[in-house]
Amino acid sequence: MKKNLFSLLAAFFVSGLAVGQSLSAENLDADTEVIIGTPEIGPTGVTEGTLYSNGPYYNVPGTPNISLLESVTVGVTTLGAGHSSAAGIRVADDWEVTENVIVENIQFYAYQTGSSTTSTITGVSLAIWDGPPSDPASSIVWGDQFEDFFDSTEWTGAYRASETNPSDTSRPIMITTANTDGLELAPGTYWLDWDATGSLTSGPWAPPIAILGEATTGNALQFLPDEGGWGDLLDGGTFTGMGLPFEVNGEVVTAGVNDFSATSISIYPNPTAKFINIKSGAKIESVVVYNLAGQELMKASPKGKNSAFDVSSLPSGTYIIKAVVDGKVQTQKFIKK
Secondary structure (H helix, E strand, O other), rough: OOOOOOOOOOEEEOOOOOOEOOOHHHHHOOOOOOOOOOOOOOOOOOOOOEEEEEEOOOOOOOOEEEEEOOOOOOOEEEEEOEOOOOOOOEEEEEEEOOOEEEEEEEEEEEEEEEEEEEEOEEEEEEEEEOOOOOOOOOOOEEEEEEEEEEEEEEEEEEEEOOOOOOOOOEEEEEEEEEEEEEEEEEEEEEEEEEEEOOHHHHHHHHOOOOOOOOOOOOEEEEEHHHOOOOEEOOOOOOOOOOOOEEEEEEOOOOOOOOOEEEEEEEEOOOOEEEEEEEEEEEEEEEEEEEOOOOOEEEEEEEEEEEEEEEEEOOOOEEEEEEEEEEEEEEEEEEEOO
């Protein structure tokens, strides 16, 4: 490994509510088609999501690829955004869904300084909101801020490095897959809220969207428990908004196959270990939980747009929820872990 010519801080950089790994001030000298979704800034690098990519995670292609921090050309200083589960720090970014979709998994990028190309990322929690998580009117429509949806992780073939030392290989960027099996979303703007755990002490850090010549790459948010909550994720040198790359994989729902009308239901988190929540755009008249043999296990008559069951006592397996919403029957499966 080539030695760094300039020292890099592996400590926090605080700007407003932004916590990220930053260059020390004294040392500042597209493979597949994305089907749907509106990225907050047009990607100029590789996109991988089958449904949506929020932006490129590297901007200098090669062997290896480089996510280059343009500390000289542009003046940006934040190498990565803190989103450590152990520290209670989270990040969030938005996705405008333009068609009815079924999401199989969502992939996030992270690194831990000093790791090898064998990933040290060990977990990821994920909550999906119907608006900015900083807005008290927003609510979680899927997932959980505490449940681990980790599926797999591997090296992307890219490193995060600064313009002053572009050959630095101390920050290999990993891609981590979060399982979202059973997630269905109707058109709208959703906010993905996540954190990560790793086996090293550094970070984990989320590398921002990397586009050459661009300081402003998005409108991501960061949650800092010691700073009172959610705030804008800003670069430490330019104080401009950063976006975070992520990939969404799944399929577009063909018209007629799935009804995403106001009478449809969404259930979350799925899979779940304790609670299953049911939400609808109209009044839920009744909800029944069945096993695959058709035996009725639980039932409720919420007479509202939300309902919930404590399923912690159920054995692990697959179950069916049948809800009557505004006179129409809706059914969905969920997995009890």
